[in-house]
Amino acid sequence: MKNLKYTLFALGLIAFGCDGTYTDDIVPVAPGTDVDPPSITINFPLQGTLIRVAEDVTPLNINFEVKDDIEIESVVIRLNGTEILTVxxxxxxxxxxxxxxxxxxxxxxHTLVIEARDTSGKTTTQTVNFEKVEPYTPVYDGEVFYLPFDGDYMELVRVREATINGSPGFADGVIGRAYRGSSSGYLTFPTDNLRNQEFSAVFWYKVNATPDRAGILVMGPPDTANPNSQNLRTRGMRLFREAAGANQRIKMNLGNGSGENWFDGGAAADINPAADEWAHIAITISGSNAAVYVNGQVVSQGAFAGIDWEGCDVLSIGSGAPRFTGWNHLATQSLIDELRIFNVSLTQEKIQEIMDAERP
Structure with a gap:
């Protein structure tokens, strides 16, 4: 009885202030005034969600909220027609x-259905259709990175999300969706499986000439002497574009450990933004040679003694930031699609094969 007495006293203090004033904002509801059915908000999965993991079977965390104006009686979850939870x-x-x-x-x-019922018999149902996609299997020999940009920034070989900087977006691509650059947006990935002595990258690019220069793909070392304007070029790789009259010229710079090598094809590497067309870009690097391709054709190539990847722990996509900003090669507002990276130096024939398989 003593415990009950103190409990009732405590409840009284909650319901009323110390001076006896009622402070609880809950308003009593008269019987028969239940007007609205329950509301359901499904936070995950969303309509159209693609779940990509390396495993064939994975757990799914279904997150949702149910509200009612008076009182919830029951909540039922069904997955593909089978009841998996009742509350x-x-x-x-x-x-x-x-x-x-x-x-x-x-x-x-998969189809997820959540049904909520209140004590007056009103029922609400919400349905979400989503898909668990089969794990990606690399299509080409030596393919170690594949980013299709199909509505997300998931790299499919290792199944990992990009770190998103700024506000990039999506647009219609060569296949499905594509990356749409913004004035400050870009993506980064760790490079633990990308720092190979043979290296190739292929992708589709639709040029927007604003700004007049921009980074495209960069794997460079930190420039500790210029932390706010980094531009250390003795190691790593920088692929970028610069204005050449009305065109945009694709250029590549590579660091060999003691110096730098330039691969600038001049007018052969120019793309006309006014054409509003997809161009296919490829770069190849080996211990003896490096080359840049546009639409399957060599636009720049030459002898190269081999790349030095020391300190190149960040891959930037869509910008030179953070490791190649000293010459203002910042975010591209262009479109990028079907980015693949390889641990081999691709032949021209293989580049053409990839182009033909993906060509719009």
Missing amino acids: NEFLDYRRLVKTHRYEELGNGE
């Missing part, structure tokens, strides 16, 4: 926020 006890009878972990989600298309 009929609630700490807060007007609101349920929950994450339910479903342990074994397989590959394929």
Whole structure:
């Protein structure tokens, strides 16, 4: 009885101020005034979500919220027609926020249905269709990185998300969606599997000439002497564009450890932004040679003693930032699609094969 007495006293203090004033903002509801059906918000998965993981079977964390104006009676979750959860006890009878972990989600298309019922019999149902995509298998020998930009920034070989800087976006691409650059947006990835003595990258590029110069792909070392205007070129790789009259010229700079090598094809490497067309860009690096290709044709090549990747722990996509900003090669506002990186130096025939397979 003593405990009950103190409990009732405490509840009284909650409901009323010390001076006896009522302070709780909950308004009693008269019977028969239940007007609205429950509301359901599904936070994950969303409509059209593509779940990409390396495993064929993965857990799924279903996150949702249910609210009702009076009282929730029950919440049911069904996945592909099978009931996987029923909730009929609630700490807060007007609101349920929950994450339910479903342990074994397989590959394929899935339908999630959440149904909520209130005590007056009103029912609401929300449906989400999503897909667990089969793990990606590299298509080409030596392919170690593939970023299709199909509505997300997921690299598919290692299944890892880019670090997003600024506000890049998406546009219609060569295949599906494409990366759309912005005035400050770019992506970065770690380079632990990319620093190989043979290196190639291929992608599609639709040039926007604003700004008049920009970084495209950069794997450079930190420039500790110029932290706010980095431009150390004795190691790593820098692929970028610069204005050449009305055109944009594709250029590459490589560091061999003691110096730098330039691959500038001049007018042969020019792309006309006014054409509003996709161009295919490829670069190849080996211990003896490096080359730049535009639409399958060599625009610059030459002897190269081999690249030095020391300190090149960041791959930047869509900008020279943060490691190649000293000459103002910042974010491109162009489109990029179907980016693949290889641990081999591709032949011209292989580059042409990839182009033909992806050509719009």
